[in-house]
Amino acid sequence: MFGTRRYRTTPRPVRCGTTTSLEPSVSEATIEATPAVEVAPEINLPPSPRLPKFLQALGFIASRRRMVDAMTRRHGDVFTLRVPVFGNMVTVADPQIAKQLFAANTDDVGNIQPNLSRILGSGSVFALDGTEHKRRRKLLTPPFHGKSIKNYEVIFEEETLREAASWPDGRQFESLEPMMRITLNAILRAVFGADGEQLDELRRIIPPWVTLGSRLAVLPAPSRTYGRLTPWGKLAAYRRQYDAVVERLIDTVKADPNFDDRDDVLTLLLRSTYEDGSAMSRRDIGDELLTLLAAGHETTASTLAWVLERVSRHPQVLDGLVAEARTDGNEYRQATILETQRARTIIDFAGRHVYAPTFQLGEWVIPRGYSIFVAIQHIHDRSEDFASPERFDPQRFMGKRPSTFAFLPYGGGTRRCVGAAFANVEMDVVLRTVLRHFEIETTTAPDEKTHSRGVAYTPKAGGRVVMRRRTTPLA
Template identity: 60%
Template sequence: MTEAATVPTESFETSEPGKRPPELRLPRYLQAAAFIGFRRKTMRKARQRLGPVFSIDVPFFGRTVIISDPALVRTVFTASTEDLINVQPNLSRVFGPGSVFALDGKEHRNRRKLLAPPFHGQSIKNYEKVIEEETMRESANWPEGKEFRTLEPMNRITLNVILRTVFGADGAELDELREIIPPWVKLGSRMATLPLPPFNTTRYSPWGRLEIFREKFDRIVFTLIDKAEADPKLDERQDILALLLRSRYDDGTTMSRQDVSDELLTLLGAGHETTASSLGWAFERLRRHPDVLAKLVEEVDAGGSDFRQATILELQRARTVIDFSGRHVKAPKFDVGEWEIPHGYTVLVSIADLHENPEIFPHPERFDPYRFVESKPPTFAWLPFGGGTRRCIGAAFANTEMDVVLRTVLERFRIQTDDAPDEKVHHRGVAYTPKAGGRVVMYRRK
């Protein structure tokens, strides 16, 4: 067993209040190109040269402070919403103004309270059967003894799971959503971190195509809302749409139909691609780590799950899918340790740099699930779901989904291991995926 992950207790002393973080000294257009095209390499090199707090100036986010010191990350994630609000601009540009991404303060807290019940406790246990069914359905036609990409099958599994948990039973509307959501996710992911053009766009432009999709999505969802409201058994249904339609704010009001549609799009868009990406990385890693794979199979056959949970935690660390979590400085200034960050700046927590820090995770280049056996991840250094009041509300759901998919596959298939080179990291706009698609060779277990 390796040394457990710990967060160093030392941090920067507040000796000179009011200092500005050191700046990355490159022309703005070079910073933009590096941030968009080579972000991880650029951030890693900047951290090595400037330390765990430095500033950049890039389009979209503007003047931005990058932070990768756990003690200072704590300051960011525990800050008052009067000081820090959600990063601006954010994914509400894609999901709509009724999405939880668009809300701050009291509105954000109230919305999360409405959204929380489907993603905790018994609700998640109820979804395990759906996850297993979709995994078995998708894997029924996997090729045997022939290398194939796992990323696309994982995307189909996670999309079908979230569709069934959001809307309940299958139907023509869900078939239509299965057709339009994958290309929308691909396009939306690429457009999410690009500035809006300063001119009107045509319906044939990427922005226009997103608008066309949104019109189709709203039409389908409004039809499903009409059907749900006319359902005499609505009060008995456990799907997320039914729960949202029955939910009430403290003052007795309900979400508008458009807000429900925005929120469901958020769940569908953010609720499947990132999990699918992590699962693609899971197969990429297991192919190259026969000792980990053998331990997982032994545990599955014995009915256990502890090592599988540790493997999922390590996978989310070693192959970070979302590499930063952002905030926007609303207060006149925000102090982080010895540094003063002015109003209007963006603050980005560099999740990838935290996950690769050898002072927190010894030998971070190793894929080593044992580091999380009988050891919980450090709260402000292991952040695959972000942190603070904006931590991903579906984190428990995503971990359950990964656990059930891996268990189901390992019960039914034998994964062939070899010494193939690691797959390179591919940036899809929001998520980082295995470039070759998490390729493996499998055989059915007799």
């Protein structure tokens, strides 16, 4: 019923060499060597179901995780599907094969096609490939590492306390939306360096734009928007509003007499130049900032909501977190965040596109034009790397860590999330602030199911939790 497809590509035409006698004696003749014949490797695709394409597509759209679950049980850790948007897709759920993919030459396998640039814009780092992608990442790295992130810690704590002021005391509430507001406000302040009316506009625009864009990102795009009342038309309208706000913000920042002393992300991008002295265009800066705002708050907020959902159901973990919150330590808190990212993976795949005529992937040979998806959630669930993976256990991240390619919450290789360190510090500070100012009640309620928002996965019930304000904060 299921099998492996093998076929040979047509070899390139070969021109044979020539022999020219310059002297009568053959032994003294100059012989031009015959070039080696280039033979294309035999294409060897992983097994695929004999389901009709429309059933494969339907299964992937309805629940890609269940679809991948079913395929891995039947075919193993590498298999082929035909899915919407991405077409022919090889799915990988083996960390060693994922490592090979992420370490491959970017001329052979590059950015997935299509990608989030159709939502975020052609100037987004998601749109770039090869040398252009490498150059852009070098510009984006400084604001999200080391001393720069340390400067943002006060922002993370302030935004948490500001949002927490309205939380109901002793009454259950959904934590996802408050976490969305905390992370959006934090990234807005870190990106633009100030608060004000224009940031209020972005607070109004970004949340519905992210929700809509996340859903549309995994669906085929129409050739045109078909009017402002359609989903794609609404997305375009949000983008026009966003562009107008960012243009005004850029003008304000460039006119600031303290421009050279500012340390917000927008200013750093405006001051940055490539090796050749050229700078990013306003359009590219707008696309990049939109990428940071969209990718930098939804995934972080979703993880924080899952952390609260998890610890409220694991009293021993919660006790350990509270004890640590009384100190300056954060090892157990970090382990809890990492275990949440493993057990409740927010972004469940990372993709590449084959540009070489063929690409060797383990025992398989993949032809040009195919997509290759790494099934991150399934890698995180492997018992070979995580004993009893169904168990929520932060201790597995204390001391010895799993191998790099067995744990991929931020993707891998040259396209690993540039804001990973920023997100990690933000989650740590937000969780510490909550633990110090609130008592989290434990519950025996069933685990919340996962809910797909298109690209990201969130708690289906919104990460419901009951908290009580501490009369005296910890520490």
